[in-house]
Amino acid sequence: MSLNLPVLRNFPVESLDGPAVRALEEAAGRCRGNAVAMVTLADSGHPAGSLSSMEMYLAVYTAANLTPENCSEIDRDYVVISHGHTSPGAYAVLAELGFFDPMDAIAHFRQCGSPFQGHVERDVPGIDWGSGNLGQGLSAAVGFALAQKSRKNSGRTYVLMGDGGQTKGQTAEARRMAVKEKLSNITALVDWNRIQISGTVDSVMPADLPALWKADGWEVLQSDGHSFPELYAALKKSAANSVPTVILCRTVMGKGVSFMENSPEYHGKAPREDLYVQAMKELGQDPSLLGAARKKRNSGPMPAGRHVAPLSGNLILGDPATYGADKKTDNRSAFGSALADVGKKNYGREGGTPLLVFDCDLAGSVKTGDFAKNCPDWFIQAGIQEHSTATAAGAASTAGVVSLWADFGVFGLSETYNQQRLNDINSASIKTVLTHVGLDVGEDGKTHQAIDYVGLLRNCFGWRLVVPADPNQTDRALRWALGEPGCICLAMGRSKLGVVVNEEGEPLFAGSYTFRYGRADLLREGKNGTIFALGAMAERALKARQILLDEKGVEIAVYSVSSPLSPDDDALRAAARTGRILTCEDHSVNSGMGSILAARMAELGLSCAFRSVGVHRYGESGASPDVIAAMGLDERSLAKAFGELLEK
Template identity: 35%
Template sequence: MNFQDIDFNIAKLFAKSCRLSALQAVVNANSGHPGGSFSSLDFLSVLYLSRLIHSNEKIVVSNGHISPAVYAVLAELKLEDKQDFIENFRQSGSKFEGHVNRFVNGCFYSTGPLGSGVAAALGMALAEKYFKTNKKVFAVLGDGECQEGIVYEMGHFANKYNLDNFVCLVDYNKVQLSDSLKKTMPIDLEANFKAMGFEVLTCNGHDHQEILNIYQTADKSTKPTVVLMQTIMGKGSKVMQLDGENYQATWHGKSPSPQAAQEDFEFLKLSDSQKSELANHINQLDIKINSQVDFPSKINVGENRVYTKDDLLDCRTAYGNALKDLGELNPEILALTADLSGSVKTNILQKSKPNQHFEVGIAEQFMVAAAGGLSLAGAIPFASTFGVFMTSRARGQARLNDINETNVKMVSTHCGLSLGEDGPTHQALDDFASMESLFNTTVIEPADPNQTDHVIRYIAKTKGNFYVRLGRHKYPVLTDKNQNPIFSGSYLFDPLTPTCVQKGDKLTVLTLGSTSFEAQQACLNYSDQVELLITPTLDSAKSKEVLDSLKKTKNLLIIQDHNSGAGLATFLAPYLLENSIVIENFKSLGVEKYQLSGKQKDLYALNQIDKEGISKQIDLILGKL
């Protein structure tokens, strides 16, 4: 797809009409970001009219606060109702949110936190390249946004994989939220992007002919490209432009008063003949823009592996093996890691299918954001790193993916004290709580390698965001009294259903993850008294099976390799109260403070989440009965 010639008179009328509706929306809401919206509308108008309406190529406006400009363009193209946008922008219940919303037709990714959108856009470009669609992906950035570290992570990756189908457009108005770019944080955009391996082009961002020419030049580039659009904040406004020319931040995030805006309303208003001319042109266009996502629906999960009682294995290796199986059966399955492929075991897929494995370097934030973009472009990305990095460094990007309802599979290893000797900086002890608080992400903590195998295959075929929490150390698989693996045979993973390992009538024990083996070993000594249920998800802990058990025993012990004050017990407690479940004796075993370095076995013993510590707690509770 090439850039097509356009009628520049139509483009001028189009941009002017968009400025009017954008301003009307902002003034009506008495809220929004008109300055950057006005400075970007010329190069956006040319981009849509010359290419995007014909190609339906993806565009991510990473500086999502210029949503008035984006919505105005889409409304002018009749993809959305203009009056609805003007009257309901930033109003409760309206899809026309203050920042770009993916669920407005023509918006491919919801943005707001600066830098994350361009990283997601690069993920989309990677997908288009991987699937050989011959399509480009465009991203719009603010100049101040380029101060974000994730922008540099994005640039390094684009250069490494030579994503020449990626074009960045920087709204270079030299003003950011609080002041000018020069006073706030001066950066040399041209030098920075050149250092990242981009072809750097510059352009008058308000000259439509020059804009089209530069787009055509960018289209021929053999490298990722950035166009520095030299613009003026508030361009085209009688009220705002002068401040923009003087690099004043007055109109970054402030609406003109209705009285002050009247001059602009009159200035930007098209004549009846101009309205007719523009409307006739738009009515004749064959607009192909459609941002609806078709997620992969037919995934071959293959056959489950079965690890026996003689296998001493860590769950991360079981993950790597399952990922390899899935990747060999499904080209949509892609793996990303941040310089930890050997530790998180994505290297097992890498050896088998190297073109389905992507190394992002030490760039966890970019990895998670790019995974979001990949998932909205037809891939099923598995992003893996240590739990502490996924949920501390990249939590903001995971949250943005959550808002976008993406299809990202985050699999973290080395979680909890299972990590061992690396110490408190690397022990993920709050990650369950952090990810469980997201609305559209399911947290799963499998109990052993067999359940891990089932979980990985389940999340591959199931649409949605997942966070899978795995430890580091090896331990035996869980078996029944006949020494058969519990999570094999007829077992099917269901996030709503716990697994009852042992029946009892005096105490209910709930556990998940790598403490499951320790809990089972402890509970064996209390047959008929202790009921042990493995609850790999919060929903499985809220199940009828658990409620029935608690109604019977009225006593509860929860065990988890996690902060005991912010783990499964914390999320479960309100649910039990809401269901009038009376607990006579309760204890949550976990980690109560940061731990120093030590072997996993010693750290578990120190925090009483090993077999002996659990047995002591069971004795204490049963001794009260």
């Protein structure tokens, strides 16, 4: 750690003087040597881009209000590294500033079990967003800036980016979001070295970078990316601007090492040890560092990193509404009403947590309009820009707000799966509400029928999924989700539903009912078999049960499954004792609830006659009841399918 670096937070001087510049340049030399040692010892990594970004890293991290002491707090500056493969540069600078021991990063870079992974991750103190996929960093910065703005925090967000990722569509989406939301608290820096893996930027995919940013309304500054006085002046100017600012930093790929400079070869290649020695000598650093690091890698204790936990907010969740047995409405309207109620109870409340709701031009369909009307400063209209919205909402949820994004199933998850996967990796707490899932959006046809959402979230390790059966359960599940940490998806169809009632005709998901994740709710008891129904399929399952009772005289137990990713073992054991299980879902039969329950039964050693029915091909375009019947998922088809089980 250097004790001589200038403190540049809040830009205390008009310009950098000679001693400050010399101290930063000496630090840059040490950091370059450490970065080269990292990739050489690991025999993998991205050295050249790390070297070209080094002054950018040092300038930003010394100017930002981000310290070893406050890096896990909420109200501070945020730094996003979009070109996450330049992790050696980031780790070297953070170590130089005292976030951790430099030798920990050098010795354990890209070692299994180490927090110093090949791409930046939040396990490393000082890293605010894990960004392995290029083009997502600016979206995360938008999320951080929105959180700061809603919390009335004066902090800034800095995002460092590579030039090769500037042509990605998500970057353009984020540029527009930042300007539309007047996020003058964002400064972006682009490492403009004009080299990427496959060659020069102009040969791979040319783009006029100043024109792109200017066209979207950003203030565009240019700087020598290796000059600390110019970088400081540009950062200082950006902090005073009334619009978002980008600094295009002219740099040299592989700066400081002759055989790496201006060559794409070392974009993602570690030097051989003889070339390592040459590089260290050219950088004025000690080549013996590698031997000491190797000894520590082979025998020293593994650094622990930091534990990052998902956040929960401080919201008044209110009392749930109750929809009577005679009420027929859609789950999305129940969601919208509950969201508006929670919003009204918290909007402007002193000491409370902001609740940011993101929309992609679908407020009327996803029922966030009442919230927007009642809580205008918390409503983020992002337009038809789903990729950036998914990341921005996820990042905001790690920065002191509760964030919710409502969208159609095919847009909010199928289209943005990679972004939602990274939200999970980053321990975000985004609440994603998917409407129009399954075949229920019948007339819109197969492109809009989200029949894969269970399977997609099944691939993740932190996401929880709730598929409510009726408006009462929807209301309660939404309030539960808003109070929980972690990524939670609430999925529902479009059509109006009847309220699920008990055998006395009273609303079942009302009164003393409390939503509990992972519980399968027993709707009817039965001794001749069991139906597990996903979400809104519960209504059809109950009708199928009545058909079987009337026509065959058999009593079938019916469970409503709202948490398909977390099987209820007790319910499965009870169902297996009835001898027959039918699962039904408005979802792909290959990857949905039925396959999950079958796998869990095998793990528990349970066996009985078993059949899973669901979506087995892309659906037609037509009225929802007709499309569902054509797929064999209406109540008459369910009764027939169970009847075939009875014959086994």
